Amino acid sequence: MRVGFVGVGRIGAAHAQVVRDHPAVTEVRVADADPARARKVADELGVGAVATPADAFRDVDAVVVAAATAAHAELMTAAARAGLPVFCEKPVAVDVAGTLEVLAAVEAAGVPNQIGFQRRFDAGYVAARRAVRDGVIGELRRVHLITADAEPPHPSYVPTSGGIFRDCHIHDFDILRWVTGREVVSVYAIGANRGAEVFATSGDVDESAAVLTLDDGTLATLQGSRYNGGGYDVRMEIAGTAATYAVGLDDHAPLVSAEPGVAFPAGPSFREFWSRFRPAYEAEISAFVDVARGERESPCTVADALESFYVADAATRSRVEGRPVTVDEVRAG
Ligand SMILES: NC(=O)c1ccc[n+]([C@@H]2O[C@H](COP(=O)([O-])OP(=O)(O)OC[C@H]3O[C@@H](n4cnc5c(N)ncnc54)[C@H](O)[C@@H]3O)[C@@H](O)[C@H]2O)c1
Incomplete structure (x- = not known):
């Protein structure tokens, strides 16, 4: 399984490390609005860096969005339109209207989706x-x-x-x-x-x-x-x-x-938060690999996040x- 990451700041880089080590994952590629950041994380993790979010969506089987909050809705919608299972950090969008739009996009596409409520x-x-x-x-x-x-x-x-x-x-x-x-x-x-x-x-x-x-x-x-x-x-x-x-x-x-x-x-x-919830973060992103592979139900959907x-x-x-x-x-x- 090949997984694209968009946004590899604090939490995205940590998720990428866990996904890289998942036995079902063969390739991880990372993108960030700050290309130097993507390059640095890619080098540290020994994975590939790509230039743009669009590149992170190409030739992959699933996408993880951990960019800044303002970018979530657009990136999740793009992943859904590309037919890709998508994990996104909370919140789905900056407001209810944006969350409803993402919900409509993932439901229309029928893609597995998971939101990062690690508790x-x-x-x-x-x-x-x-x-x-x-x-x-x-x-x-x-x-x-x-x-x-x-x-x-x-x-x-x-x-x-x-x-x-x-x-x-x-x-x-x-x-x-x-x-x-x-x-x-x-x-x-x-x-x-x-x-x-x-x-x-x-x-x-x-x-x-x-x-x-x-x-x-x-x-x-x-x-x-x-x-x-x-x-x-x-x-x-x-x-x-x-x-x-x-x-x-x-x-x-x-x-x-x-x-x-x-x-x-x-x-x-x-x-x-990381030291308090590290095992939970690791379990949730590992679960997403299984969700994307159709092996388990999403533990927290966009519809849950909307509520x-x-x-x-x-x-x-x-x-x-x-x-x-x-x-x-x-x-x-
Ligand atoms: N579930 C949790 O407990 C938890 C904890 C921390 C952060 N978060 C969420 O994760 C997200 C990221 O938080 P962080 O602490 O890692 O922030 P951060 O600032 O460390 O990292 C965000 C990264 O996203 C990149 N970015 C911004 N806009 C982008 C875009 N349009 N395309 C690609 N990359 C883009 C930035 O360059 C940066 O590297 C936030 O939405 C935050 O709410 C959730």
Whole structure:
């Protein structure tokens, strides 16, 4: 199997290394808007570099898109039109309209497609989902979600990110749906500007919180930050009538117990996403090779990504307008 990569920055280069080592893969070729970047990654990985995205789509059996967010929709649509199975990093597009266009393109072409929500491959979230499905937690009543970066992204990234709910909490919205098997009905979100001015001038926030209601009446709360000095904090708690499960509560959780004599978590905490989720990223991109070969169903389609984008849009609208927003309101346009 021959796989073309478009966009080999931080995450694209890491995915390319895993795909190169997959036993079914015979050839990897990489392209980037920055040709020097493509050449450097190709040399480091011992794979081929090509000049343009179009070259990465030629004579291959599947495509991985890990370019900057603004390019995703166009590249995914081009892959679909070329009849190629496509993996794309989240988000599918910068807005709902763009996501709907990509969905129409992949459905018209009938190509296998997968979006990069790697938490679906993380052992803790997998176990939490099983606990819900098997009834171990009893009747689900409450969920708590946290995604907090240890350090803010580069200032140039902030104005193009789509805001903290679409860029960062979209992972929480996806995993909330996946673990609970429920849909979000409404969101009330708030935010604060406590950090660099670029967040405020971009219409974004660097501290976030939200209350979400699910379609079975379950209440969920969410917290986030771009400035979590303790470390990269991604956790989830699901509480039911029989048990409470915690994802991410291991020795690397960036917490300090205030209880005398308690040494847990032992540390050190994670500082960024790659070390926290490396096995999950590797499993998701390996899964894509199998999806492209028709050996398994896509674990996360464009249609799935659209649903979490609706929730992210509802949260963004709620924060800006200072009122609860239903997902149906956003879906209606
Ligand atoms: N799933 C996750 O947890 C996760 C984590 C990090 C990044 N991402 C997503 O992955 C994407 C890339 O993020 P990154 O951190 O690797 O960024 P990055 O800036 O390190 O890399 C992006 C690369 O894309 C290239 N590029 C930009 N536009 C292009 C185009 N039109 N055609 C070809 N190449 C183009 C850039 O030159 C750069 O090399 C973003 O959409 C981001 O949201 C997802």
